[in-house]
Amino acid sequence: MLRIILNNKKAFWALLCLPALFILQPYASGDLIAMDMLHPTGEWSARFMIAAMALSPLLSLLGPRPTLIWLIQRRRALGVAAFAYAVLHLVFYVIDMGNVDDMLAEFFALGIWTGWVAMLLFVPLALTSNDISMRALKAGWKRLQRMVYPVALLVLVHWIFIHNNLVPALVHFIPFLLLVAARFFLPRRPIFKGA
Amino acid sequence: MRFLSSLLLAAVATIAFASVPASATGVIKCDAGPASGWKSQETLTNKLTKEGWTVRKAKVDGGCYEVYGTTPEGDRVEAYFHPVTLEKLYVGRRGEVLFRKKGY
Numbered sequence: 001m002l003r004i005i006l007n008n009k010k011a012f013w014a015l016l017c018l019p020a021l022f023i024l025q026p027y028a029s030g031d032l033i034a035m036d037m038l039h040p041t042g043e044w045s046a047r048f049m050i051a052a053m054a055l056s057p058l059l060s061l062l063g064p065r066p067t068l069i070w071l072i073q074r075r076r077a078l079g080v081a082a083f084a085y086a087v088l089h090l091v092f093y094v095i096d097m098g099n100v101d102d103m104l105a106e107f108f109a110l111g112i113w114t115g116w117v118a119m120l121l122f123v124p125l126a127l128t129s130n131d132i133s134m135r136a137l138k139a140g141w142k143r144l145q146r147m148v149y150p151v152a153l154l155v156l157v158h159w160i161f162i163h164n165n166l167v168p169a170l171v172h173f174i175p176f177l178l179l180v181a182a183r184f185f186l187p188r189r190p191i192f193k194g195a
Numbered sequence: 196m197r198f199l200s201s202l203l204l205a206a207v208a209t210i211a212f213a214s215v216p217a218s219a220t221g222v223i224k225c226d227a228g229p230a231s232g233w234k235s236q237e238t239l240t241n242k243l244t245k246e247g248w249t250v251r252k253a254k255v256d257g258g259c260y261e262v263y264g265t266t267p268e269g270d271r272v273e274a275y276f277h278p279v280t281l282e283k284l285y286v287g288r289r290g291e292v293l294f295r296k297k298g299y
Binding site (some may be wrong): 033035036096097102105106109110111112161162164 | 252288290
């Protein structure tokens with residue numbers, strides 16, 4: 001029974017919704033204001049993005065381990081969740097700022113425009129996260145999805161400069177950067193036995 | 196070996212994920228002595244409101260009062276005030292410094 005639930009892809013989507021429930025609860029009950037929602041929504045978006053991006057480097061480092069394969073089959077859900085939490089993040093930003101003038105006044109701060117551009121580049125990635133787009137775009141689909149690398153860089157800069165503090169951003173990004181570096185510098189493991 | 200190091204990496208990442216404290220941003224630091232000698236946060240927000248500020252949120256950060264709100268001039272900012280004198284020490288907008296008192 002547990003195995004059936006675990007292997008159900010819809011159950012995985014539901015699992016990715018869980019943090020949102022915990023994040024939104026104190027806002028819904030009026031204990032926190034929109035401003036307080038910016039940090040948790042942004043952080044979960046970055047976490048899911050990094051998780052989705054870390055799977056390929058992990059696969060080349062570790063080889064085809066069952067858990068990894070299981071996760072890779074669900075990578076689309078991770079990416080779409082990262083986008084959904086980013087949308088939540090933007091919605092709370094707009095609620096918090098409350099008017100266009102204030103948003104324009106700070107637009108050119110390094111911590112702000114990087115967030116806007118990351119969001120903008122994220123849209124086509126999310127919109128093409130489906131089988132129809134994959135088939136239609138053929139090889140172009142992968143090229144398009146590689147845009148997630150500049151998005152991640154923008155997110156890192158956004159995070160560092162909005163928070164005036166390197167630590168939380170680096171805690172999330174350094175393990176990922178090490179993984180990507182390891183993928184480049186260590187010899188690849190064959191994905192399939194005998195290959 | 197590679198598997199071990201990756202495991203280690205995963206473990207470090209997990210611990211790091213789980214243990215990030217909500218740390219002070221530390222733009223400004225106040226050496227204002229024990230909190231018993233401070234003016235209350237309410238006194239500050241009342242004073243600011245009277246001066247034309249809109250205060251969205253106030254808290255203690257780096258031993259100062261940190262206020263998120265809108266200045267009388269209409270700028271959405273983050274500002275720091277001395278908890279004893281309630282003097283304005285710093286006004287910033289997403290890291291862009293709009294005002295900084297000498298010595299802070």
